[in-house]
Amino acid sequence: MQKITLLLLLLLNTSIYAQTNFNSETLKVTRADLELNVYEKDSTANALVLYEYGNSYIDNNDFSLVTEEKRKIKILNREGFNKANVTIYLQKSDDRKEKVKNIIATTYNLVDGKVTSTKLSDAHIFEEEYNDDFTLVKFTLPNIKEGSVINYSYTLQSPFKFNYQGWSFQSDIPKLYSEYNTSIPAIYEYNIKLVGGQKLFKNDQKIKRNCLYGGNGSHADCTISSYAMKDIPAFIEEDYMTSKYNYLARIEYELKVFKGFDGRINNYTKTWKTTDREFRTDKDIGKQLSKSFNLEDFVSHSVITEKDAYKKADAIYKHVQENYTWNGDYKIFSDVSVRDLIKNKSGNVSSINILLHNLLKEANIDVNPVLISTRDNGFPTKIYPVISDFNYLIVQATINDKTYLLDATDKYLSFGEIPFRCLNNYGRLMDFKNGSEWIDLKPNKLSTIQFRAELNMDKNDNITGIVNSKQTGYHALANRKRYHQNSDAYVTNLEDRYPNIEISNHKVTNEEKTNPDFLETYNIEYNWDETGDNIYLNPYFTAFFKENPFKLQERTYPIDFGYKGAYYYILKLNFSDAYTVLEKPENASFALPNNKGTVHFSNILSGNAINIMLKISFQDAVYPPEYYPYLKAFMSKIVDIQTNSLILLKKK
The missing domain is CATH 2.60.40.3140 (Immunoglobulin-like)
Structure with a gap:
């Protein structure tokens, strides 16, 4: 043997x-x-x-x-x-x-x-x-x-x-x-x-x-x-x-x-002190940043005399945002011309944001340009200046000791927002008086999605109700764009995303396309599955995550959401006296290590009504790869809750 x-x-x-x-x-x-x-x-x-x-x-x-x-x-x-x-x-x-x-x-x-x-x-x-x-x-x-x-x-x-x-x-x-x-x-x-x-x-x-x-x-x-x-x-x-x-x-x-x-010696890699000095005299960015303009040629007298610095800056920002169109070019070290932008009403990233910088400066707003590398361009080198690493320019404004990052290339951004493509961890603030420095590009505010719905079952077993939805931050930005670019297509897409419901009376209650919040309300008719005398309902007519995005056995690089996020779902279902709840999902709570993310799911039966609540939060914008197995399991549980939480209503 x-x-x-x-x-x-x-x-x-x-x-x-x-x-x-x-x-x-x-x-x-x-x-x-x-x-x-x-x-x-x-x-x-x-x-x-x-x-x-x-x-x-x-x-x-x-x-x-x-x-x-x-x-x-x-x-x-x-x-x-x-x-x-x-x-x-x-x-x-x-x-x-x-x-x-x-x-x-x-x-x-x-x-x-x-x-x-x-x-x-x-x-x-x-x-x-x-x-x-x-x-x-x-x-x-x-x-x-x-x-x-x-x-x-x-x-x-x-x-x-x-x-x-x-x-x-x-x-x-x-x-x-x-x-x-x-x-x-x-x-x-x-x-x-x-x-x-x-x-x-x-x-x-x-x-x-x-x-x-x-x-x-x-x-x-x-x-x-x-x-x-x-x-x-x-x-x-x-x-x-x-x-x-x-x-x-x-x-x-x-x-x-x-x-x-x-015997000659050529130094190619310079210090940031030397780089700052060269930028001041650069024929493209440096020269354009030094141009001055008459504010009266751009904004009204009431804006110029506005005593509230924030309101004045916001008005100037909106003027540049609404009157000049980004041509899609990221060029920041070539073909930069503010005068051509003013003439043609269209230009590259640097031209638009340098005009914004200069007009804010004329209004006595404390501003500095910020060089960044977009998310798909890679991180800029930190240990020494590599100017070719940068491909984008935004503006930092300081108003009443509070800083705002600004980009006027997107007509749907609210004041203090920068595009998602710019959320690449850090950028270089070019302060020509005090010296340049690295600054954080991660937004501090949560981006949220909130759904509140109340559904009612009538005597014919029809389930109808009203939904109130609110998005903030980058979730709001995405929906603002979709809605204002084509409102009919937006509603059609909404119905396509929620196959179990029919939507009517859709309204957006804040029509301003740069409002930081996106609020909408609509009526729905819920199409449920019937088996004999029973009704099977999935209480989630919308799913925050339809499938687990994390499928690798191992991930060696960070999980970068770009921003902190939170999701809320509250549903009240009023059912008729003819039914009773035979089965309902179990309550659940779980968290990522160090409470870096949490999920709370509960349902409460009260008379002829059941109240469902789901709250998901991600406390960090970026998670190190050590968190991957926990995030993978975390997301799997979230998907399971939203797809397998069935309510069984049985006739008495």
């Missing part, structure tokens, strides 16, 4: 080993790579990077930046076929451009027990102009099948050394091994940034003497670095997140100092 047990254990271990015995050490394709079609650490993976290698260095002949890339990928199923489509982005600027050469690509298959290979021909490598900044080189590996293994390699040659070639260790498919090597001469000094939560398996550095020659006997040593990660999980995007580039494991470079062989 002991021998049989030992044999079974050996067979089990052999089976486990066989499922993981991919060659993740070289570009060479092995038989095991082709035979294995299971990646046990991620059964959902469609493809798997078995091995990838990068090596960047400065060429001794023309001082170009050379990067060699090699990659081997296992295609696990048909959904992974797209990994055989390769696109290389080549940067260009004026008369300088990147080049790619030595493209070698091969597809390997196992056919009738034999390993076959199919090489990519040069005729199937294509080049196309993408835009003013990039040219694309594309190719697709041939003869792709389920179980194929592909490998390809190429060499990039770049004249652009300001941003040394970065490396992405993580992508949308898992990787067994990823390595990046660099050789950086001492004449180039870079800021090096490791992004993402994955840990390096290898992080080695050494000095190589006299690796780069500059002529006339001059030379420079190089720092040789080797970075590697193993068993890197796929990065899967999910709801409630900012840009994936905030979290993808990768290494980035930005040139800090260049020391020429001739």
Whole structure:
């Protein structure tokens, strides 16, 4: 018996080993790579990077930046076929451009027990102009099948050394091994940034003497670095997140100092003090911020003489908001012209918000511009100024010791609101008198949805009633937009969202499109399910969350709602004397750790009426990834309450 047990254990271990015995050490394709079609650490993976290698260095002949890339990928199923489509982005600027050469690509298959290979021909490598900044080189590996293994390699040659070639260790498919090597001469000094939560398996550095020659006997040593990660999980995007580039494991470079062989020194990365000074004199933003205007050309005399600073600022804000249209461009460092905006009544983000800034300043309101990066653009670097990280400009106004963030590009924003796209944790307040500083972009107020409904059952068992709804904050903003852009479509969509009810007499009780609250009322007829003499009712004619948005087994990046939220649902159902409540849902209360979120659900039976109350609150706008399993369970319970809370009314 002991021998049989030992044999079974050996067979089990052999089976486990066989499922993981991919060659993740070289570009060479092995038989095991082709035979294995299971990646046990991620059964959902469609493809798997078995091995990838990068090596960047400065060429001794023309001082170009050379990067060699090699990659081997296992295609696990048909959904992974797209990994055989390769696109290389080549940067260009004026008369300088990147080049790619030595493209070698091969597809390997196992056919009738034999390993076959199919090489990519040069005729199937294509080049196309993408835009003013990039040219694309594309190719697709041939003869792709389920179980194929592909490998390809190429060499990039770049004249652009300001941003040394970065490396992405993580992508949308898992990787067994990823390595990046660099050789950086001492004449180039870079800021090096490791992004993402994955840990390096290898992080080695050494000095190589006299690796780069500059002529006339001059030379420079190089720092040789080797970075590697193993068993890197796929990065899967999910709801409630900012840009994936905030979290993808990768290494980035930005040139800090260049020391020429001739003795010259160029400093590229500056301090914020230096950056502030340059902004003041910048030909675009700096020059535009210094322009002055006659307020009488824009607002009425009553606004100019208004003694209440808040009312005056609000009136100026509304003027810019209503009279100038955002053209959709985020440009903040180019094509900025307030005068063109005034002339054309349309312009980019900077032009509109700089006009707002200047008019508020003319009205003696304390204002400063704020540089931000939008949610889909990634977080700006904090440790040193990287101006290219910013893509948006808003305004901060201080009135009676209270600060307001303003953006006049959206005609539905209330005073003190900024668009959801701007809620990206922090921005840089450009105070040219006292120095710039980082400020918080998270709104302090709750955004809420409130439903109050009273339904009545008549003698014919018809259930009708009235609903009063109130939304505040970002929930209100979304509904204001939908309603004012097309009120008929809004009501139709409301009925589509609530399939069990018919809506009539819909009214919005505060018509102003910038009101911070959105109030509506309407009559409903509830369509219930009948089984014999029984009535089954789901008391939630509307669901705050129809399904759990959190489906991953593990999430390594924060859950970012953008704002704190609360949801309230109160329903009173008056039923006829002919019925009695046979079943009703159970009361429930639960919370996230540290009470960072709570749910309270109750129902009270009083005579011929039942009162249902559901209250959900999220106390934080952003939750760290450690909260993910708790949020996942938390949301699952909320969905269950709203979909499975049935009331059974039985005839007496």
